[in-house]
Amino acid sequence: MNTEPHTTNTPEYGVGDNSYLAAGELPGLTKLVNDFYDIMDDIPESKRIRDMHPDDLSESRQKLAYFLSGWLGGPRLYRETFGPISIPASHSHLDIGAKESDAWILCMQKAVELQPYEESFKLYLIEQLRVPAGRIQMACGN
Numbered sequence: 001m002n003t004e005p006h007t008t009n010t011p012e013y014g015v016g017d018n019s020y021l022a023a024g025e026l027p028g029l030t031k032l033v034n035d036f037y038d039i040m041d042d043i044p045e046s047k048r049i050r051d052m053h054p055d056d057l058s059e060s061r062q063k064l065a066y067f068l069s070g071w072l073g074g075p076r077l078y079r080e081t082f083g084p085i086s087i088p089a090s091h092s093h094l095d096i097g098a099k100e101s102d103a104w105i106l107c108m109q110k111a112v113e114l115q116p117y118e119e120s121f122k123l124y125l126i127e128q129l130r131v132p133a134g135r136i137q138m139a140c141g142n
Helices: 018-022 025-042 044-050 058-071 077-082 087-091 098-113 119-139
Strands: none
Touching: 018 025, 018 119, 025 044, 025 058, 025 098, 044 098, 058 077, 087 119, 098 119
């Protein structure tokens, strides 16, 4: 009879830097973010949220990649570069309701599907991203 505890090779996402590593560290996050904004430019469902961004997305791309780095347990690049952030408060001046939140998640789902992530991480990541998306919506009063 085997008395050793059952172990798995699947990392526990949300612990330490496991999620950051699963996302491919900064190069993987940069690819995710670039795909995300490219999709936002391309699909009609996201026109309203795309219009909330500047024409030049360079800084938006960097800010999102840097935010995700720290949020997923990696280096806190956003804080180091831009200072502290409250995601809901920084979006509270925008008119973001359920439709806009859903469009953001749709763009992110499409971008995540393009990544070479483990399927379990793809599901985990989208589930986790719904939390700040919902908080932003609440901060906007919609």
